[in-house]
Amino acid sequence: MSDIKEARNALLKRILEGPGEAAPSDRQAAFTLNGLRGPLRPLIDKVANRAFAVTEEDIAAAKASGLSEDQVFEIVVSAAIGQANRQYEAALEALVTATGKE
């Protein structure tokens, strides 16, 4: 799987730095769970920590805050990838500690 690192980096670069409807700062905030605007916080916290609990009301509240559906789409995608990425990197770090090599 030598290409996985390159593919993952390309994905992260695209969603965080590429063109989009949501501001890059909002995508970054959702990705890192840091600096989220008020109405987005409940939705993004759930996407990251218990996505099964997301409700219609969470999505509606994000839209009612002035976000378009495209912006909600991008921000939710950024949050999901951010959480999966934190877990992936933490596990790789544990593996390096266990094996003592890169």
Place this chain on the structure above:
Amino acid sequence: MRLRILDSGHSFGTKALFAFIQMVSRQPVLDVVKLVSYRSDFYGKPMSRVTQEAMRGPSAWSIADRELMAAFIASTNQCEFCTKAHTAVAQRAYGDGGSVSAALSDLDPAKIPEPLRATLCMLRKLTREHAVSADDMRSVLAAGASRQQIEDALAVCFSFNVIGRLADAFEFLVPGPDAFEAGAKYLLARGYR
């Protein structure tokens, strides 16, 4: 699907493709296909490249093993759509539904090889608790999985911790078993491209 754009906001060409798929397969187009097809330059194409590499790229794990990991991660995340979808793929890939059910229900050591069982335990902890320790990794290595196998399993875990979250956040419709069987045949024949 909670966002209208993901259900019906696709381009004319994509909608025509969906109609063709539906006619040929005689099954509804799965919501995961609608998601990756919507503005695919943003999410669908770069994510599919990651998932194809994780699930079908070179690895000491078989395709069946990796599909089982996907189902197991989805089950841990309580994602009904992904659990059913990848259980169907794993069962078809192994040609043995019993082993898949055993893995998903109780990780029975009598039915699951130890390296795979230890890897699944580590993936479950990572998915539930969002972290694992060096000792957890040493346990998997001691069970016979190689360092590369662990890295490969973590790539599967990355993909399905993304996809499961999106399936639940956007509320993918969970269709009947025939639709998942059709999806399983497609994923084994064509992969995630």
